[in-house]
Amino acid sequence: MRDLSKLVKAYDIRGLVGDEMDTEFVREVGAAFALLVGTSVALLHDMRPSSEPFAIAFADGVTSQGHNVIFCGLGSTDLVYYAAGHLNVAGAVITASHNPARYNGIKLCKPGAAPVGQDTGLADIRRTLENGIPEYRGTPGRITRHDLSHDYAAYLRELVNLSHIRPLRVVVDAANGMGGHMVPIVFDGLPLEVTPMYFELDGTFPNHEANPLDPANLVDLQHKVREVGADIGLAFDGDADRCFVVDENGVPVPPSVIVALIATRELVKTPGASIVYNVITSRAVPEIVTEHGGTPARTRVGHTYMKSLMAQEDAVFGGEHSGHYYFRDFWRADTGMLAAMHVLAALGTSDQPMSALVAQYSRYVASGEINSEVADTTATLATIEKHFEGAETDHLDGLTVQLDGGAWFNLRPSNTEPLLRLNVEAADAETMTRIRDDVLALVRGLPAEPSSE
Known part of the structure; x- marks a missing residue:
């Protein structure tokens, strides 16, 4: 066996x-x-x-x-x-x-x-x-x-009407994955001038890996967006259930920003609804949801937890840092294509460029996820918690520590490897960098650099 x-x-x-x-x-x-x-x-x-x-x-x-x-x-x-x-x-x-x-x-x-x-x-x-x-x-x-592909496309177009948006120039990087098959079906006849990249279906991925979470796999898209003067760039992963966005300057838009943008759109349709987010999504998300009359609901990382809490809260939408976006109107399942359509609808009904449109949803500086191999994840988490004794903490998913000035970090263990995953967020890059480096030094058993403050 x-x-x-x-x-x-x-x-x-x-x-x-x-x-x-x-x-x-x-x-x-x-x-x-x-x-x-x-x-x-x-x-x-x-x-x-x-x-x-x-x-x-x-x-x-x-x-x-x-x-x-x-x-x-x-x-x-x-x-x-x-x-x-x-x-x-x-x-x-x-x-x-x-x-x-x-x-x-x-x-x-x-x-x-x-x-x-x-x-x-x-x-x-x-x-x-x-x-x-x-x-x-x-x-x-x-x-x-x-x-069912055409029925699926028709259903998505019922949920998000793109027929009346202003014409948009869109670069789409399918990474030789299923986006190359689905995008032409879903976008057919819409006011979108699509520049396709790597639409040829090829499971050997000859151009780059189909993982847009890795910045190296966005480089081609960023270059092409600037080269053709596109309004926006979209990158799909191999099975096209995740979508990542770059603005007209080729700058990646953090998924937390997309979560906040889509949440505000869904709250217009369903005022007061719940929106689900995970423990390492930007704190801008619950702030913006609350400001728009919604109810933020926080859960662990992972689609099972997201879908479970969405059902419990009857949430209209949920989003994760990893580019997974979940919709009540889509059986609480995640769909990168529907998320992309929401973003295109927001951009296509605005007279602002993408960079200005998303700026209102971006409030803090994040480290991105950083992995550290450790001998004992449980013992390491206990050591870190003791070091930050006195700070507000929770254990919804690993260890989350709230620090002064609204800064926070989360350390959570991998499901399959002896790794701890660190995410840090703060109001400015200097504070984020200091917290990131101090926590990494502790996790990796190195003496922390003395604070400059």
């Missing part, structure tokens, strides 16, 4: 093709998932070389347990959420999202796009795989084909 702890992650199943994942394993996952959900499964796959064979194997696993498969072909991860919500069936997409080419994986959801994570199904699937798939003696399920 292979080591499933390396494959069954917190929110999905993911591993190296051949070494850790093969068609037989994927077939077994399909069978185990069918046993978990007990219903039909909408199935999609991305453009990686192994994805279509894996999709065929997964479908075989589902039908071997007597359940039907609605095979939707190529599609983004948020397309499977649309299928699961619209058809009220379970969903699966074969993708490794932003991971390098040698990886593949499986993202799953229950009917209505309800999340499947460790506590909501993945642990059960792992146990089934470890115990062996029970023999099924009934009639196998059937496979039907149904392309």
Whole structure:
């Protein structure tokens, strides 16, 4: 039996093709998932070389347990959420999202796009795989084909009307991922002059990795936006469920700023609604939500926690620092495409350039996420908390410490590695840098530099 702890992650199943994942394993996952959900499964796959064979194997696993498969072909991860919500069936997409080419994986959801994570199904699937798939003696399920991509596009365009915005010049970097397939369908006929970058579907990612969270993967987009004089640039990750934005000067717009921008739009439609954000989102988000009459609700990092709190609060919208944006009107699932459309609508109904539009939502200076390898994450967190004894702290997700002047930092452990992830925010760059360096010195066992104050 292979080591499933390396494959069954917190929110999905993911591993190296051949070494850790093969068609037989994927077939077994399909069978185990069918046993978990007990219903039909909408199935999609991305453009990686192994994805279509894996999709065929997964479908075989589902039908071997007597359940039907609605095979939707190529599609983004948020397309499977649309299928699961619209058809009220379970969903699966074969993708490794932003991971390098040698990886593949499986993202799953229950009917209505309800999340499947460790506590909501993945642990059960792992146990089934470890115990062996029970023999099924009934009639196998059937496979039907149904392309939902145009229905999905029409639904998004109902949620955000872009037909009357001013014409915009938009550069889109699809990173050879599923954005190259979905953007032409969704943007067709809209007042958008699109300059496409790397729209050719190629799961080997010949131009750059499909991870826009890494600044190195935005360089080409930034250059092209400036070169063509575009109004905005959009970068999608490999499975196109996340979208990152750069302004007309090629400057990246922090996801927290996008969270605040979209939140204000949703609060116009639903006054007083709840907006969910996570512990490392900028404190500008709850401030702006409150100023616009909404109710901010704070949760742990991760889509399972985001969706759970959104359901509990009946929140209209939720956003994370990582570029995941969740919408009540989209079955509380995350969709980079709908987030991009909100941003385009905001820009297209404003006479300001993108840089000026987003400036009102940007109030603080953030460090970005910094990883440190430590021998014992629990002991290190305890040491840091003791060092800052007297400051306001909470343990919603790792350790958050509130400091003077509204500055704060969060240290949280990785789910899978002996790492602590640090995020710092302050009113100015000097304060942020000082706090960042002091905390890193403590975490990494080095003497802290004496304060200049």
